[in-house]
Amino acid sequence: MANIVQFENVGLRYGNGPETLSDISFALAPGSFYFLTGASGAGKTSLLRLLYLNQRPSRGIIRLFGEDAVTMPRSRLPGFRRRIGVVFQDFRLVPHLSAADNVALPLRIAGMPEAEIAEPVSEMLAWVGLAEQADAKPETLSGGEQQRVAIARAVIARPEMLVADEPTGNVDPEMAERLLLLFDSLNRLGTTVVVATHDIHLMQQVPGAQMMRLVKGKLQDPTGTLRHPPAREPA
């Protein structure tokens, strides 16, 4: 099966500064689970931004879903972004929308009929334990609750790839485990999952997952498995 993501000698530089990411080469198989780790400032968020098409690289080749994401016309980006779920480190919830409406946003953007939105939104909020807070505005929710809303929003449209930046950083261990279970369930349904985290304990809970480690903007791949990733068979 073709790789869902392929990076070849990718470099990223902001303005005239030094390269934040250098010579990044890896491939992600569809339906696999990856953890991205590295010290603060190693370039994890920059790598994720390239993955969710928030940034174009300064050099190199990125192929996403089999297409060249570097030269892809801007007009095609929304269609590709809809295939990717993103959990931002700072949640990025729309402050004046309720939790339910924040979760429903990807479905509305995708043009789903209004009558078909309510049920999956309710189910998703129940799954992340926020059924009672459906009408609550983000400012009234705790950090952990906001993070769960952000996760629900990222996964509600069943993306082909889920990219999460420190998704369990603000939740208690029990909720972190539950959220990871959600990611794992999604992964078993065929979604490729990339989670940036420092949490070793979290990584240990997904035995089949592979690890990408960034050190000062360079990807450490001593085993070479990231270049030839084994696909995880959907359940």
Place this chain on the structure above:
Amino acid sequence: MSRAASPKAERTRRVLDEARGVRAMVWIIAIMLFLTVLGAALGLATRNAASALEGELTGRATVQIVATDPARQAAQATEALAMLRGLPEVRAVQAVDREELAALLKPWMGTDGADPDLPVPAMIDLDLATESPAALARVRSALRQVAPDARVDAQEAWMAPVADFLDLVVLIAAVLVLLLAAATAAVVVLAARAGLDAHRHTIEVMHMLGSTDVQVARLFQRRIARDAAIGAAIGSLAAIGMLLLVNAQAAELGSQLLGQASLGPSGWAALAMLPIAFVLLAALAARFTITRALETVL
């Protein structure tokens, strides 16, 4: 989820925060429309007055016979009258009698204008069958045969400066309406840019969730069009109210010129179209501004 159907839920799910920012644009558009409707009304009424004046004067001419000998003058007038009645270029002939002339002179000369010894020209009003200069030339030529002291003046020529002035007023009104439309578009562009800045965070999120530029632009377009519609309604109604008041006062004056300067059904219809045109203009300006601005971000 029953709340999805309620108007309150509809309001809360609006992606752009409705509570943010003072809706100054409503009042700016209201003032713009107020001035535009008044400007357009001035232009349309003046154009109608100019058309009415042109209709009244076109094809009309006045013959003046001025001779030092009153008997010669009277004789030439009688012969000219008879000759003109037989010309195919002339549709109607009407001699202006001494009493009418005295009435015309009264504002300047008072009762002295009625003095029978006062030398006044003999005058004949003509309605020409055709409006061509050639027809007028033939009339002049024929008159020269029977009344060498006659002079023929097309009434249109007398009123040409007035007609030119009215045309200028119409032009000024048209320029005023265009300038106000341009100013309205500029206001909308500024409002749209301010809206983009105010909602940058939300727009970034929408983009990352796969929203297209058109989807984002549509949010602003809808909101700005609604504000423009409210403003346009307020401004137009205020202007129309003022026009009705002016119309009523003009009717009381009983002035012939002011009567001709009425808007007419087509004028009122054109004024009614202005708010619709401005709302469309605002929506288009908003869409153009937002899509252009979004093109600069990934």
